[in-house]
Amino acid sequence: KKLSTFCPTPKVIRCMTNTPVIVREGATVYATGTHADVEDGKLLEQLMTSVGFCTEVEEDLIDAVTGLSGSGPAYAFTALDALADGGVKMGLPRRLAVRLGAQALLGAAKMLLESEQHPGQLKDNVCSPGGATIHALHFLESGGFRSLLINAVEASCIRTRELQHLADQEKISPAAIKKTLLDKVKLESPSLSMASASKVSLFTNKS
Template sequence: MALKVGFIGAGKIAQSLIKGFTNAGLTAPQHIIASASKNDVSDLEVIQKLGCTATTKNTAVVRQSDIAVLAVKPNIVPEVLAEIRDVLEPPKLLVSVAMGITLRKLESSCLENAHVVRVMPNTPCLVATGATAFASGRYASEEDCELTKSLFSSVGTCYQVPESYMDVITAISGSGPAYMFMTLEALSDAGVRHGLPRNLALKLAAQTMLGSAKMVLETGQHPAVMKGEVCSPAGCTIDAMHMLEKEGFRAALMNAVEAAYLRTREAGEE
């Protein structure tokens, strides 16, 4: 029996997950339904172009799906949950990818014994290289957790974690693609500045990032050790490392993660 997946919210993350799930063969477009407000015409059009059912009714998404993915902005989560509360009857699973919204808040807005899982995916799910973490609610079953892990493992890696980890995970892997894209842009800009064609500079930078990440994952070595192996005595790379340290490269990344983490915490408290 085909898995029916519903998305409440049809923005970028929902679109990435839809493409990822269908590309992975986990479900088919005709078994996916997604909702958006009447004002989000472009999102509704994208959903239709993907071959899925588009609607403006959130309750229709819940009724017509085996698993409902809550993919809306944090500030409208209470409004949406109030709307779908009576049709989201246990054991139907609610998967929330809403930034910062705690399991406690989700469960308190649903029917008693609601099956809820809080998930943080990222946009590389689109190309089956996503990094996802999830935490299960009080009444989520082992089968719910297995289904969540199966869904998100089909589009990358997926880890079950304590909920206390979720805000910083949001700041690292949820927001992380933006940090990587900015780094790639800067590297390709540097290549262009020194005479490389834009397309070549970008491809070299992207492949270098991809290969470096793969080395870390497959060797299990600490990045500091691997960095040291690239830095020859009196070579160009150690000069580059000195400049990055001088310019506060690592501190800037750590500060960026902290800013994202604090914003995630704020969103959960609003």
């Protein structure tokens, strides 16, 4: 909508990708604007498919995608770091613990994508009756593991919408909003900058 003020018929395609595009395993979605045609979408999809998975979605789903696959690599890295810590706690060398944890996540993801089975079924296949895995899963469930992940996706999605709202109000990007606030604090005298500094702290801590 903003671009239409500068160009009456802008060909705009909005997309959301993630950092694994660096290793050609990214997840990208896109939504075509009013004036972008099918061929424009196909061109972008062809480009982004070369660095991972890419598909078209309705634009109102992109914020949810941001919460899931956009922020998803950070969730995976955090989980992997914790798994490695668990391995180290139980006596494994750090390098080996990280490698085994990463391979477990990679293998699980590949099994899911290639088998197209429900993740719950694949999980059940690992759990022997009365075995170590089901005991470990019970411990995760008692700690609210699923709820934490669901809430994380929701929190990222909500924050994305908040940043977009700020951008719409300021008519600039979220990154520019942050820079403007920081510059304002630098220019003010120390006695006057405390309030602005606290606002910047609150803003940056929630990003």
